[in-house]
Amino acid sequence: MTDFSPRKGMTDLEIDETIEAILAEATLEEKVAMMSGQGFFQAMAEDDRVWCARPYRAGGGLERLNVPALYFTDGPRGVAGGQSTCFPCSMARGATFDTDLEQRIGEVMGIESRVNGCTLSGAVCMNLLRHPAWGRAQETYGEDPHHLGEMGAALATGIQTHNVVATVKHFALNSMENARFKVDVRIDDRALHEVYLPHFKRAIDAGCASVMSAYNKMNGEYCGQDRVLLTDILRGEWGFDGFVHSDWVMGVYHPYGAAAGLDVENPEPIHFGPKLLAGVENGTIEPEVINRACRRILRVTYRFAASEDPVEAYESALSAAPAHTAIALEAAEKSAVLLKNDDVLPLIPGKVGTLAVLGKLATQENTGDEGSSKVRPPYVVTALEGLERASERLGINEIVTADESDLDATREALTKADAIVVVVGNTAEDEGEFIPGDIALGADVPEELRSEAQRSTVGGDRDNLGLRQDQQNLIAVASSAGKPVIVVIVSGSAIMVEEWHESVGAILQTFYSGMEGGTALAKLLFGEVSPSGKLPFVVAKSPADYPFFDKGAERITYDLWHGYTKFDREGIEPRYPFGHGLSYTTFDYRSLKTLADDKAVHAQVTVSNTGEAEAEEVVQFYVGAPGKALERQKKLLKGFARVKLKPGEQRLVSVTIPREDLRYRDPLTRRWQFEPGEYRISCGGSSASLVETTVAL
Ligand code: BGC
Numbered sequence: 001m002t003d004f005s006p007r008k009g010m011t012d013l014e015i016d017e018t019i020e021a022i023l024a025e026a027t028l029e030e031k032v033a034m035m036s037g038q039g040f041f042q043a044m045a046e047d048d049r050v051w052c053a054r055p056y057r058a059g060g061g062l063e064r065l066n067v068p069a070l071y072f073t074d075g076p077r078g079v080a081g082g083q084s085t086c087f088p089c090s091m092a093r094g095a096t097f098d099t100d101l102e103q104r105i106g107e108v109m110g111i112e113s114r115v116n117g118c119t120l121s122g123a124v125c126m127n128l129l130r131h132p133a134w135g136r137a138q139e140t141y142g143e144d145p146h147h148l149g150e151m152g153a154a155l156a157t158g159i160q161t162h163n164v165v166a167t168v169k170h171f172a173l174n175s176m177e178n179a180r181f182k183v184d185v186r187i188d189d190r191a192l193h194e195v196y197l198p199h200f201k202r203a204i205d206a207g208c209a210s211v212m213s214a215y216n217k218m219n220g221e222y223c224g225q226d227r228v229l230l231t232d233i234l235r236g237e238w239g240f241d242g243f244v245h246s247d248w249v250m251g252v253y254h255p256y257g258a259a260a261g262l263d264v265e266n267p268e269p270i271h272f273g274p275k276l277l278a279g280v281e282n283g284t285i286e287p288e289v290i291n292r293a294c295r296r297i298l299r300v301t302y303r304f305a306a307s308e309d310p311v312e313a314y315e316s317a318l319s320a321a322p323a324h325t326a327i328a329l330e331a332a333e334k335s336a337v338l339l340k341n342d343d344v345l346p347l348i349p350g351k352v353g354t355l356a357v358l359g360k361l362a363t364q365e366n367t368g369d370e371g372s373s374k375v376r377p378p379y380v381v382t383a384l385e386g387l388e389r390a391s392e393r394l395g396i397n398e399i400v401t402a403d404e405s406d407l408d409a410t411r412e413a414l415t416k417a418d419a420i421v422v423v424v425g426n427t428a429e430d431e432g433e434f435i436p437g438d439i440a441l442g443a444d445v446p447e448e449l450r451s452e453a454q455r456s457t458v459g460g461d462r463d464n465l466g467l468r469q470d471q472q473n474l475i476a477v478a479s480s481a482g483k484p485v486i487v488v489i490v491s492g493s494a495i496m497v498e499e500w501h502e503s504v505g506a507i508l509q510t511f512y513s514g515m516e517g518g519t520a521l522a523k524l525l526f527g528e529v530s531p532s533g534k535l536p537f538v539v540a541k542s543p544a545d546y547p548f549f550d551k552g553a554e555r556i557t558y559d560l561w562h563g564y565t566k567f568d569r570e571g572i573e574p575r576y577p578f579g580h581g582l583s584y585t586t587f588d589y590r591s592l593k594t595l596a597d598d599k600a601v602h603a604q605v606t607v608s609n610t611g612e613a614e615a616e617e618v619v620q621f622y623v624g625a626p627g628k629a630l631e632r633q634k635k636l637l638k639g640f641a642r643v644k645l646k647p648g649e650q651r652l653v654s655v656t657i658p659r660e661d662l663r664y665r666d667p668l669t670r671r672w673q674f675e676p677g678e679y680r681i682s683c684g685g686s687s688a689s690l691v692e693t694t695v696a697l
Pocket residue numbers: 074122169247248372
């Protein structure tokens with residue numbers, strides 16, 4: 001038997017030769033077997049249906065010849081296997097606008113994936129937040145393609161540093177949950193390329209070596225077997241040379257998916273396997289389709305296996321190691337968005353003798369969705385625990401608690417409070433991955449596999465974009481006490497605040513803030529760190545301001561307009577604009593300058609900390625195109641940077657915006673076009689508070 005085990009340090013040439021030798025020795029059946037995951041259903045049954053309790057074999061692998069398989073673990077708020085670090089959810093991390101931090105988070109996920117024996121990570125979720133009701137909004141970074149691309153590319157780079165293949169998911173248009181297995185998303189070429197795909201391309205350009213297809217259809221075809229997406233765009237237009245695998249069960253419906261560009265069916269051979277083999281044998285599928293897919297899978301597998309590891313040994317002590325949980329804390333500190341502050345925050349250490357902490361969520365380990373993104377950390381610091389642990393340091397003598405289940409007890413508790421913190425929002429009951437218990441897994445799924453494949457979770461898309469009535473009642477009671485009230489919102493995306501925002505002193509959105517969320521909360525409320533998160537989406541005053549959404553849709557049209565571009569176009573005033581987030585200091589922006597050459601616009605601005613507190617600021621650069629050739633978005637985020645400034649300190653912040661990022665997709669020629677003319681460049685700490693200049697390009 002020939003031994004094809006990969007060796008560290010193999011050159012690309014050696015890898016190519018090895019792959020050809022494997023393809024020459026492997027039988028057709030063995031090659032087809034490499035094109036499917038295997039053992040998932042059995043593992044789920046044996047593991048009491050605990051998702052990712054062990055690594056899943058997700059393609060590749062040929063034991064007879066010592067060819068390694070790919071072993072999958074999920075994300076994105078950490079590594080789904082083992083006792084891993086639980087970071088704030090992706091949407092929270094989106095609010096950090098901190099690509100350096102996101103890359104370090106990726107490195108931790110890479111390390112902890114390896115500790116768990118995994119070489120393929122499903123942590124890079126980059127679907128665009130088209131509507132805040134999307135149940136899995138928490139798994140992505142926000143509504144803006146540029147921002148999504150930068151954050152996802154950073155995470156993928158970090159993960160791949162440890163020779164774990166990052167798969168970018170779900171390709172494409174997977175921005176609603178309950179209907180994901182059936183919905184047909186209708187979209188034209190321009191909206192697809194300008195709004196729903198650029199972030200995927202950005203991650204692939206950064207080296208992301210794998211793509212997970214989406215469940216939904218695009219223009220009538222399931223994405224897992226769509227030649228336009230998987231071959232014409234991904235390989236043809238973008239030059240992607242990695243492999244594509246399907247989402248889990250119901251990601252592909254026919255062996256011709258392989259010819260369309262799907263290389264691996266996950267998690268089991270349902271439509272590939274024997275059916276694909278038969279297709280080749282009866283001549284409906286070209287043998288080259290199989291060789292091509294195997295080459296792609298093997299090339300990635302061997303390149304990663306041959307590359308030197310930055311860590312000598314991925315020992316179990318590395319999982320949730322103190323250095324990793326410290327990064328989870330940093331992310332929680334940087335992601336909280338201060339939506340409103342009427343001089344209530346920061347609370348002054350030593351001045352709050354009795355603090356009331358209200359709400360069921362204050363005592364709950366509430367790290368987010370219970371579906372595939374669930375992480376099992378060794379501990380979670382709740383909001384209440386975070387404040388209790390910090391109470392001595394912060395001079396709090398007593399913490400009183402109560403919740404929405406007993407408003408009389410709440411009133412009573414509030415009598416002695418000096419300040420009131422109310423923790424409200426969502427849990428996995430309200431939003432998250434949704435797999436209905438009676439789901440039909442496609443006519444061809446063997447009966448015995450069905451029950452194993454059916455995970456049922458609560459969650460799904462939200463019907464209510466506001467807070468539950470009992471939580472609003474709790475806020476009302478808190479507000480009537482005549483004390484400073486701070487509302488802390490836990491949620492995966494926008495919560496509408498119209499009914500109650502005027503009655504409270506401050507609102508801090510922490511999202512699902514991970515295993516160190518409570519620790520961060522105490523530091524944020526008492527000014528040990530200034531909030532610096534910025535909204536990666538717009539918060540509306542009315543649900544009608546968002547695009548049409550129907551969680552049961554069979555068919556839906558996605559166009560160019562959603563989020564802040566839609567609000568700008570229609571002149572709608574948001575409650576909180578995209579990019580908004582207050583601080584304990586103030587920043588001044590001046591002297592915005594641009595310099596253009598034939599490749600890029602270089603923009604710079606001077607930012608000063610004009611207040612009393614040291615703080616970080618997310619400097620945002622937006623561009624408005626001339627829009628003479630055809631209607632363009634009024635402004636689009638095209639660059640951002642995070643800076644830390646001491647009181648009185650000032651810093652020059654600059655970004656380079658490539659001209660190709662300013663192009664539009666011509667609907668007639670289906671090509672990218674650059675429109676010469678006058679461009680508006682604006683800059684500020686939110687999309688609504690900007691200094692502006694123009695540049696002729
Ligand atoms: C989810 C994917 C996930 C996969 C494997 C699917 O149901 O849609 O995001 O990666 O399960 O866990």
